Ligand SMILES: [Ca+2]
């Protein structure tokens with residue numbers, strides 16, 4: 001079963017990286033043909049369509065999807081995509097990113113199970129660092145390396161095949 | 170001593186909220202006059218200038234600043250602002266947000282002490298939730314409520330004056 005990534009924005013590349021790393025099949029639906037071409041050149045599954053369009057989500061087999069991710073920079077577009085996905089699959093897990101924190105609740109009401117606000121998290125971490133209250137880089141590193149069981153990077157590295165979680169740090 | 174917020178982007182509002190909550194004096198420098206007017210209407214300290222301009226940062230007393238935050242959506246602009254701030258104050262703490270993860274190292278080389286990538290964190294949390302590996306909302310809540318000493322929300326709520334960290338959840 002596949003994960004549907006609806007739309008394309010700042011978070012899409014990190015999402016694609018995470019899904020690839022997890023070895024999960026996924027399909028991106030974006031209205032932007034240039035994005036489609038770029039992703040297809042990387043052998044990723046993608047097609048061009050409005051991700052809030054019922055036919056597009058049917059074609060993407062939303063009824064059989066493992067999960068749906070709606071995380072463009074445009075919360076209104078995310079809301080529409082979520083409404084469509086929820087209508088076509090009442091049971092699928094839908095996760096979303098609210099670009100503005102005040103939209104968290106709206107995306108939930110549209111049908112998302114989980115909504116986070118990366119800007120709120122980022123702003124918090126930056127201010128904690130600016131005020132020298134905590135080492136936000138370390139917090140971020142720890143967060144990014146957390147495993148499915150909530151384990152730390154050290155635990156995961158011991159569990160895994162020796163590949164490192166970061167590429168150029 | 171004040172915190173300088175250089176430029177304006179998606180993260181600025183969360184940053185302003187955090188700084189206000191911490192009771193820290195701050196000054197926003199943005200090239201966007203409309204933003205300046207909006208912030209000034211809220212009685213916030215702000216002026217219109219290019220935040221990579223030496224004179225602007227001198228006027229903003231970067232030499233005496235407690236910290237500098239560079240977190241616009243444009244990493245190139247952040248890099249220029251950081252270079253200017255670092256040149257005028259070799260000792261100030263500079264924190265930055267890389268919109269694209271591959272720019273983390275560039276912002277560091279420009280002079281930032283701490284660089285995080287909110288999109289990477291957001292993408293990670295979303296995929297962890299989509300794959301039902303962890304409850305990312307809970308992780309985000311915990312993160313946002315972490316205190317200066319790394320304590321949990323519960324600990325902080327016990328320590329503080331009874332104000333709640335969230336407004337509408
Ligand atoms: Ca969004």
Ligand SMILES: [Ca+2]
Nearest residue numbers: 241244266268
């Ligand atoms: Ca940036």
